Amino acid sequence: xxxxxxxxxxxxxxxxxxxxxxxxxxxxxxxxxxxxxxxxxxxxxxxxxxxxxxxxxxxxxxxxxxxxxxxxxxxxxxxxxxxxxxxxxxxxxxxxxxxxxxxxxxxxxxxxxxxxxxxxxxxxxxxxxxxxxxxxxxxxxxxxxxxxxxxxxxxxxxxxxxxxxxxxxxxxxxxxxxxxxxxxxxxxxxxxxxxxxxxxxxxxxxxxxxxxxxxxxxxxxxxxxxxxxxxxxxxxxxxxxxxxxxxxxxxxxxxxxxxxxxxxxxxxxxxxxxxxxxxxxxxxxxxxxxxxxxxxxxxxxxxxxxxxxxxxxx
Amino acid sequence: xxxxxxxxxxxxxxxxxxxxxxxxxxxxxxxxxxxxxxxxxxxxxxxxxxxxxxxxxxxxxxxxxxxxxxxxxxxxxxxxxxxxxxxxxxxxxxxxxxxxxxxxxxxxxxxxxxxxxxxxxxxxxxxxxxxxxxxxxxxxxxxxxxxxxxxxxxxxxxxxxxxxxxxxxxxxxxxxxxxxxxxxxxxxxxxxxxxxxxxxxxxxxxxxxxxxxxxxxxxxxxxxxxxxxxxxxxxxxxxxxxxxxxxxxxxxxxxxxxxxxxxxxxxxxxxxxxxxxxxxxxxxx
Numbered sequence: 001x002x003x004x005x006x007x008x009x010x011x012x013x014x015x016x017x018x019x020x021x022x023x024x025x026x027x028x029x030x031x032x033x034x035x036x037x038x039x040x041x042x043x044x045x046x047x048x049x050x051x052x053x054x055x056x057x058x059x060x061x062x063x064x065x066x067x068x069x070x071x072x073x074x075x076x077x078x079x080x081x082x083x084x085x086x087x088x089x090x091x092x093x094x095x096x097x098x099x100x101x102x103x104x105x106x107x108x109x110x111x112x113x114x115x116x117x118x119x120x121x122x123x124x125x126x127x128x129x130x131x132x133x134x135x136x137x138x139x140x141x142x143x144x145x146x147x148x149x150x151x152x153x154x155x156x157x158x159x160x161x162x163x164x165x166x167x168x169x170x171x172x173x174x175x176x177x178x179x180x181x182x183x184x185x186x187x188x189x190x191x192x193x194x195x196x197x198x199x200x201x202x203x204x205x206x207x208x209x210x211x212x213x214x215x216x217x218x219x220x221x222x223x224x225x226x227x228x229x230x231x232x233x234x235x236x237x238x239x240x241x242x243x244x245x246x247x248x249x250x251x252x253x254x255x256x257x258x259x260x261x262x263x264x265x266x267x268x269x270x271x272x273x274x275x276x277x278x279x280x281x282x283x284x285x286x287x288x289x290x291x292x293x294x295x296x297x298x299x300x301x302x303x304x305x306x307x308x309x310x311x312x313x314x
Numbered sequence: 315x316x317x318x319x320x321x322x323x324x325x326x327x328x329x330x331x332x333x334x335x336x337x338x339x340x341x342x343x344x345x346x347x348x349x350x351x352x353x354x355x356x357x358x359x360x361x362x363x364x365x366x367x368x369x370x371x372x373x374x375x376x377x378x379x380x381x382x383x384x385x386x387x388x389x390x391x392x393x394x395x396x397x398x399x400x401x402x403x404x405x406x407x408x409x410x411x412x413x414x415x416x417x418x419x420x421x422x423x424x425x426x427x428x429x430x431x432x433x434x435x436x437x438x439x440x441x442x443x444x445x446x447x448x449x450x451x452x453x454x455x456x457x458x459x460x461x462x463x464x465x466x467x468x469x470x471x472x473x474x475x476x477x478x479x480x481x482x483x484x485x486x487x488x489x490x491x492x493x494x495x496x497x498x499x500x501x502x503x504x505x506x507x508x509x510x511x512x513x514x515x516x517x518x519x520x521x522x523x524x525x526x527x528x529x530x531x532x533x534x535x536x537x538x539x540x541x542x543x544x545x546x547x548x549x550x551x552x553x554x555x556x557x558x559x560x561x562x563x564x565x566x567x568x569x570x571x572x573x574x575x576x577x578x579x580x581x582x583x584x585x586x587x588x589x590x591x592x593x594x595x596x597x598x599x
Contacts, residue, residue, distance in 0.1 A: 027502045028421050035414035035433070035473055042470035043436055046447030053450060060453075107342060110335050117336075123585060124343050127350075130581040130588075132531035134549040135574050138556050138566065139349050142356070150368055150563070152352055185346070190592070197593040217331070246442035249533050253553060267442045274446045275538060287446035291439065298438040 047291065054285035060278050072285035082286070085257075085264040086293075088176055092244040092265075095180050101236055104188045105229075108195035109221060113204070122196065126189040133186070137253035140182045144168040169255050172262035179251060179263055186250070187243070191236045198232030199225070238301050245294055266290050357568035364564045379568035389572075391544060392551035399461055399536075399547060400529040403468040407476055407525045408518060410469065415480035416506050420492060430481075436474030441467070441534060449538050463539045464547070468529050476521045479594045483517035484510060516590070523584040524591035530577055548573045 054073070057066040076082050111121050128136065145151030146167040148158045154165040168178040202225065210220045226233070248267035251257060257268040270290060274283025356364060357379055358372035383389050417423075418430050441448075448467055449458075457463040487510065495505045511518070533549040540546060546554065552573050559565050581588065 024421060024502055025423070028417050028423050031413040031417045031421075031506075032429075034410045035477065036429075038410065038466065038470040039433060039436060039473055042448055042451065042467060043439060043444065046444060046451045047439075050447035050450060107339070110339055115335065121339055121343070123582075124346055126585075126589075127578070127581065128346060130527060130577050131574055132533065132549045132552075132577065134531075134533055134552045135570050138552070138570050139353050142563065142567070143349055143352065149365065152348070152369060155369065185349070189346075193589060194593060197589075242438075242440060246440045248442045253533075270446060275449075280446075280450065283446045284450070287443060291443045294440070294443055295438055 047288075050284035051288060053281050054288055056281045058279075058281040060280040068281070072282050073289065076282070076286055076289055081261050081264060082266070082269050084261050085266045085269045088263065089245050089247065089265050091176060092180060092183070092247060093241050096183075096240045096244050097237060099180075100184045100188060101191055101233075101240060103184070104191035104236070105195055105226075105233070107188065108192045108199065109225065111192070111196060113199055122193065126193055128186045129189045129193075131186070133249035134253060136182065136186050137250050140185070141169070141254055144178055146170060170259055172259055175255060175259065175263045179254065182250060182254070183247070187240075191240070194232055194236050195229060198229045202228045234301075234305060238298075241297060241301075242294060245297065246290070266293075353567050354571055356564055357571045359564050361562055361564050376564075379565050380572065382565065383569050383572055388543065388546070388551065389569075392546050392548045392573075395461060395545055396530060396548040399464050399468070400526055403465045403472070403529050404522055404525045406465065406469040407472045408522055411473060411476040411521065412480050412511065412514070412518065413506075414473075415477045415484055416510060418477065419481045419484035420506075420510075421502065433474055433477060436471070437478075439471075441471045444471075445534055445538055452539060457539075459540055459542050459545060461540075461545060464532075464535050467535050467539070468532060472525055472528065476525065479521055479591070480514070480517055482594065483514055487513060516587075517594070519584075519587045520591035520594060523580075523587035526580065527577065527588060530580075 053064075055067060055069055056064045057068045057072070058064050107125065111118055111125075115121075131139075142150070143152045144154075146154060146165055148154040148165050151165075151168075153168070157163050158165055166174065169175055206228070207220055207224055210224045211217075215223070246267055247265045248271065251263055251265050251268050252271065255263045257264040257272065266286070267290070270283055270286040273279045273286060352369060355370070355372050356368070358375040358377065359367070360376050360378070363372065363376075414433075418426065452458055452463045452467070455463075457466075491509065492505055495509055496502075500508070531549060532547075533553065536545075536547045536550045537553075540550065543554075552570060555569050556566050559569075
């Protein structure tokens with residue numbers, strides 16, 4: 001379907017020359033303006049503005065009078081509680097990558113492509129993702145209640161001889177693990193769904209060829225399926241890490257970062273100083289530190305993603 | 315021959331793993347559903363039953379908790395606020411993103427790549443990270459305590475991802491179509507409005523469904539922007555309700571169950587669109 005005159009026409013349209021028709025320019029400007037305004041006013045400008053605020057000691061009232069330079073950053077980076085927040089975020093990252101994602105992958109492979117009842121399992125497993133974090137948090141605060149007469153999980157635990165009821169959200173040693181369980185309950189369905197979409201793109205013939213060549217099912221999954229899911233796995237790693245680094249809602253509702261900062265995350269720390277205590281200068285500085293951490297991770301991820309996939313097109 | 319013998323051993327070997335597969339998957343189904351079922355059971359009990367028989371099936375079911383909540387004016391104002399925010403920001407996202415995605419997919423101008431790359435930077439700033447800076451700007455604009463601010467913020471933070479999804483879809487529509495249209499005297503706007511938008515309906519409904527869910531469930535934006543009770547959205551109101559009626563667990567359970575109903579019903583109807591939106595977004599991002 002090569003029509004020479006069309007090609008010539010489209011070349012002049014697609015070339016790097018600026019468009020000749022004024023009408024096109026007007027269209028471009030008019031179409032882009034709303035997006036650009038929103039983007040600049042609510043994303044770009046606030047970030048620069050809050051860098052400026054972060055250099056002041058300011059409680060949001062009255063003019064900026066107390067210039068402190070980089071002191072806010074200094075106190076953040078030497079604050080043990082903020083460090084606790086970073087460590088907790090990194091722990092959630094670590095457990096997400098070693099437990100949550102492999103679990104989701106295993107479930108996705110089990111649901112697979114042709115299991116009868118596949119649609120049912122997919123719909124059920126994805127449901128927690130659709131519930132809001134508020135609803136998830138309230139449901140699990142009930143389940144994790146330390147009193148076996150009110151918390152279902154303790155009611156089951158005390159049935160095991162020698163096991164006592166646990167204050168899952170009140171014990172500094174297990175609170176983070178409890179929150180991680182809730183996070184996994186809510187988010188494994190999302191990752192499973194992405195893996196299922198990735199599985200759809202793997203040609204069945206490749207897996208069957210491996211089986212014919214004498215590989216058992218486990219070897220096939222290990223050496224064929226998982227490598228071919230490479231790009232999907234990288235995507236879920238990205239989403240999972242970014243989600244863990246910025247975790248706020250569930251933690252804030254369930255524990256407010258407590259007890260004694262045991263479940264503090266970077267975001268709950270920022271919220272506490274910025275919005276509960278109204279230290280706007282300090283809060284802005286915390287926000288920018290978080291932003292830099294996320295940016296550093298994103299850039300690192302993009303570098304990694306440039307590496308070639310096993311199957312470029314899949 | 316080879317396929318035949320392979321099929322036979324395969325069918326034989328499949329039986330046992332299949333049983334195991336169903337066993338594990340059913341266990342996961344239990345883990346997902348039991349928390350939700352316990353909540354629904356709790357919402358149908360009286361306060362006394364909640365403490366004496368916390369995990370049993372509520373027979374007879376007590377619907378009083380639900381009627382009590384449905385009689386609260388605050389519940390209806392939360393529902394209305396959530397609906398307004400969701401509908402306006404979804405409409406905004408659909409319009410603004412498809413306009414911009416069209417330009418990035420189909421028009422040429424100097425600095426296009428730079429502009430697009432800048433826009434995709436937005437993906438790296440989840441709203442949690444930027445909420446403090448954004449709040450200060452909203453305060454400067456005297457927009458705190460308004461649904462407008464919530465809508466503007468939700469729309470702004472949905473731009474990057476959805477422009478990328480829609481641009482990808484627009485790029486997949488053959489250039490020849492636009493050439494033919496423009497030979498027939500169709501302006502860029504006409505092409506966008508009369509040809510591209512109708513073709514893009516599946517992509518638009520995917521973006522729309524996902525934006526609706528995100529907006530409906532958003533807690534952080536209203537939490538930061540709004541403290542007047544009249545303007546609470548459902549997630550914010552649910553959180554406050556839990557704080558206020560924490561002792562009446564049956565009532566809290568009913569409130570949570572009611573506020574989950576719209577999302578779950580919507581999910582059951584739009585599962586395909588939500589899934590398509592998520593996978594398109596994730597695979598692009």
